[in-house]
Amino acid sequence: MLVSAASSVSPSDPAELGQDPHTDPRNDPSFVEAFARGLSVIRAFGPGRDHMTLSEIAKLTNLPRATVRRALFTLVALGYASDDGRQFRLTPRILSLGHAYLSSTPLPGLLQPALESVSEMTRESCSASILDGTDIVYVARSATKRIMSVGLNVGSRLPAYCTSMGRVLLAAEPVERQKILLQQSKPTALTDRTVTDPARLLTELAKVRAQGYAYVDQELEIGLRSIAVPVCNTAGAVVAAINISTQASRMDEASIHAKIREALLQAAQSITPSLMA
Helix, strand or coil, X not given: CCCCCCCCCCCCCCCCCCCCHHHCHHHCCCCCHHHHHHHHHHHCCECCECCEEHHHHHHHHCCCHHHHHHHHXXXXXXXXXXXXXXXXXXXXXXXXXXXXXXXXXXXXXXXXXXXXXXXXXXXXXXXXXXXXXXXXXXXXXXXXXXXXXXXXXXXXXXXXXXXXXXXXXXXXXCHHHHHXXXXXXXXXXXXXXXXXXXXXXXXXXXXXXXXXXXXXXXXXXXXXXXXXXXEECCCCCEEEEEEEEXXXXXXXXXXXXXXXXXXXXXHHHHHHHHCCX
16 A cells, blocks of 8 residues: 555645744745645646545635635636636646756756666666655656556655665765654655654664665565665765665566666766766
């Protein structure tokens, strides 16, 4: 079972922003609360929530109905949402917001050829992600088959603490930052194998950092094994992670390390010269 949706959505929450709660950005006079609330309304939509009533959105975002109504009116007026008189849904125009990131950074384009090469070599799906607060966000992907209970595409988010790419990216952070992010993650057991104890997770992150890769065995979803390595720029800073996930019934741990890890490491090394610090 895969659970990634929170009970409420509020990007003005420091935890959602991946920031220390003690430095709440809402206390800064430059913080625009209305804009943050509008983003919260957009983020309320997701898998299983493609169309909702005003009341449902207000409940999900913990925002007053009047605030949600104004945000929805603005989104509809600008063409980012539509309504049938009762329910609201996002329109394709909302994709332009995500495209703005993809078109403004060279990272996805630099990663994609390497992912396709690894995918062709291993006959497995290969993905790349970056860290965004307590989650990983997929920025490139070469898929050969669907192996998870949910589909993954560019823009998909998963919790960092229980994913191989997430652990690679968390391991690159300073230890104090790791502690903050793990606390904000509120680790939950998604399977009976999921590591949720903060001390154990910190130990695992230290291991990942030392060995240069992360291996996760059915912690995100039963039947799913994954291995990931960091992608570094020319200064040695980790800027992304790439991984391959496979069905446990098709490949055991020894085979993953023997057949997959080296291919990922070589791919990551091939990307580094293009990522100037």
